[in-house]
Every structure is written in C-alpha cells, then in structure tokens.
Amino acid sequence: MKQGKLWLIVAAIIAVALGAGVHLASNRGIGDPKPATDAYPRLLAATLPDIRGELQPLAQWKGKVLVINFWASWCPPCREEMPALSRLQIKHAANGIQIIGIALDNAANVVQYAKWHPTSYPLLVGDSTTTELTRAMGNSQMALPYTVVYDAAGTARMTRLGLFSEDELDSVLISLTAK
Numbered sequence: 001m002k003q004g005k006l007w008l009i010v011a012a013i014i015a016v017a018l019g020a021g022v023h024l025a026s027n028r029g030i031g032d033p034k035p036a037t038d039a040y041p042r043l044l045a046a047t048l049p050d051i052r053g054e055l056q057p058l059a060q061w062k063g064k065v066l067v068i069n070f071w072a073s074w075c076p077p078c079r080e081e082m083p084a085l086s087r088l089q090i091k092h093a094a095n096g097i098q099i100i101g102i103a104l105d106n107a108a109n110v111v112q113y114a115k116w117h118p119t120s121y122p123l124l125v126g127d128s129t130t131t132e133l134t135r136a137m138g139n140s141q142m143a144l145p146y147t148v149v150y151d152a153a154g155t156a157r158m159t160r161l162g163l164f165s166e167d168e169l170d171s172v173l174i175s176l177t178a179k
Helices: 002-026 039-045 076-095 107-116 130-136 166-177
Strands: 047-049 055-057 065-071 097-103 123-125 146-150 156-161
Touching: 039 130, 039 146, 047 123, 065 076, 065 166, 076 097, 076 166, 097 166, 107 123, 146 166, 156 166
Parallel strands: 065 097, 097 123
Antiparallel strands: 047 055, 065 146, 146 156
C-alpha cells in the first residue's frame, strides 16, 4: 500500500511539473526571439500546397498583416487555438489581415483534420524547407504552436511559442490596423 501511495505522489509531482512547463511556454510572447531579417522575403518566396493539393504562393498575401501559425494535427495546443484563429480571421479579414496555418505534418493528417475541423483561413502543408523557415522566423526551439505576426510592411511585430490567447492576438491585430 505504501508503494502505491509513493507512486501516486510521484505521478502528481510529474503532472504539476509538466503543467508548469506548458504554462511557461504558452505565456511567452514579446520576449521571444525575433525572426531573422531575411525571414519575410523567404516566407513570401515559399509556395506550399493547401489541403486540396493546390500550390499557394505566400506572395499572394504580400501587403497584408500576416499571422503565420505553425501547427500540427498531433499538437493539442495547436488544435486548441485554431477556433480562436478562425474567429479572428472572420473578424479582421476586411481590415487586410490574413491568418495562414502552416502544418508541420503530413498532408493526409492535415486533410483529415481539416475535414472534421474546418477553418476560416487557409491551411497549407509544410515541405522539407519549412522547418528551416520556422527557425529563420525565430523558432529556435522548433516547438509548436509557433506564431509570427507581420505588419503590412513585412516587419515582424510579435512572435509566440505556445498558445496565443484570443484577446491578446485580437489586441495586436487591432493595433496593427488602427488608422
């Protein structure tokens, strides 16, 4: 019986430690590493397939406020923030804001996920160069979700490793489109 209680205590300590780590990772933002200065041109030079397999040049969104969200279907925090990103895309589309989800996943998983959880913004499937692009965009830990917000001129205004709260991202988007 004592050994069972000991294992329960150890499991509880591990759960608390993991929870604290997730909390810390999801509450980083303004202090996260900034993307390399050449990251925006590299982003716009990319062409990735969407969930229908059609190639989408990211340059088509040049001049818009861009929210680039790197995610994967197997990533619980990624899936958790996607409904908020969809709501924000709908809310801010008329103000020149474009949210783009770039999956670091295989195409079949992304297509299946999108079938059951549609988004209001395009989902693209990363290729072999996408992981290097995320690193150039400031994701030195190569963790997900990872989000970069670019203003309309292509300057990175915020990066976030971990969950972005809907209210915080909404405030950032409002500030970037205020006239």
